[in-house]
Amino acid sequence: FLTGKTAVVTGSNSGIGLGVARQLARAGANLVLNSFTDRDEDHALADRLAAEHGVSARYIKADMSRPDECRALVEQAGQCDILVNNAGIQFVSPIPDFPVEKWDAIIAINLSSAFHTTAAALPDMRKAGWGRVVNIASAHGLTASPFKSAYVAAKHGIVGLTKVTALETAQEPITCNAICPGYVLTPLVEAQIPDTMKEYGMSREEVIKKVMLERQPSKEFATVEEMGDTAVFLCSQAAAQITGTTISVDGGWTAL
Numbered sequence: 641f642l643t644g645k646t647a648v649v650t651g652s653n654s655g656i657g658l659g660v661a662r663q664l665a666r667a668g669a670n671l672v673l674n675s676f677t678d679r680d681e682d683h684a685l686a687d688r689l690a691a692e693h694g695v696s697a698r699y700i701k702a703d704m705s706r707p708d709e710c711r712a713l714v715e716q717a718g719q720c721d722i723l724v725n726n727a728g729i730q731f732v733s734p735i736p737d738f739p740v741e742k743w744d745a746i747i748a749i750n751l752s753s754a755f756h757t758t759a760a761a762l763p764d765m766r767k768a769g770w771g772r773v774v775n776i777a778s779a780h781g782l783t784a785s786p787f788k789s790a791y792v793a794a795k796h797g798i799v800g801l802t803k804v805t806a807l808e809t810a811q812e813p814i815t816c817n818a819i820c821p822g823y824v825l826t827p828l829v830e831a832q833i834p835d836t837m838k839e840y841g842m843s844r845e846e847v848i849k850k851v852m853l854e855r856q857p858s859k860e861f862a863t864v865e866e867m868g869d870t871a872v873f874l875c876s877q878a879a880a881q882i883t884g885t886t887i888s889v890d891g892g893w894t895a896l
């Protein structure tokens with residue numbers, strides 16, 4: 641049902657972004673994939689998704705830590721009916737030791753990039769008379785954990801941005817919502833395991849069961865396909881009046 645629509649998914653050569661892009665393509669959407677690299681395999685990934693799903697797909701390099709490149713991504717896409725703000729990084733450290741450049745990078749990539757892409761995309765959506773903005777926030781957009789100051793601040797920020805975007809488009813056929821995943825086993829989560837092992841003095845298994853899934857009552861990682869299917873739902877007619885809210889896909893984390 642998304643045939644003819646174009647979805648721009650930031651940070652989509654891996655993890656949740658790729659999972660969301662794939663499910664949108666399954667529903668018929670053309671894709672613009674993105675990350676900050678420009679490797680043959682990035683472009684090959686777009687070609688593969690296009691062939692698998694019979695849609696058109698392009699990869700555009702743009703660094704989401706740079707405001708001009710965020711805006712250029714949407715401009716180069718040519719059409720942006722569905723904007724998925726997914727690019728994100730993580731860094732774990734107590735506040736006094738938290739490196740300033742890591743704080744700045746996380747705020748830029750996980751929060752400010754969504755402001756810039758949304759600013760660039762809304763005029764296109766208004767011209768087209770339809771639009772969907774889906775922000776990939778986190779359970780950490782609604783709750784907190786120690787040692788994740790920048791990430792938790794950015795994710796709470798993106799939930800706020802989601803509400804403002806929804807209010808500014810409330811009387812138009814445009815919606816903006818945030819998906820709040822719990823733990824999904826992606827490269828981003830994988831990369832946190834060594835630091836968390838050090839922080840808590842635990843083995844890998846203990847970190848997964850006692851730290852990561854400790855707060856996820858389902859005791860299962862959520863999947864990138866589930867994030868993608870939630871994004872597809874938010875693009876459907878059934879979700880036309882769902883705007884300015886969060887959907888938790890977190891195995892019960894935020895119910896605790």
Ligand code: NAD
Pocket residue numbers: 650651652653654655656657674675676702703704705726727728729749750776777778779820821822823824825826827828829
């Ligand atoms: P990931 O590391 O697999 O993917 C992150 C993506 O962002 C990659 O494609 C990466 O290339 C891209 N990216 C990083 N820096 C970028 C930059 N400067 N410019 C453009 N792209 C950049 O991680 P993931 O787990 O798939 O995370 C995706 C999103 O989901 C993030 O916003 C993350 O905070 C959020 N999230 C993840 C989890 C989880 O458990 N994995 C939970 C909640 C929220």
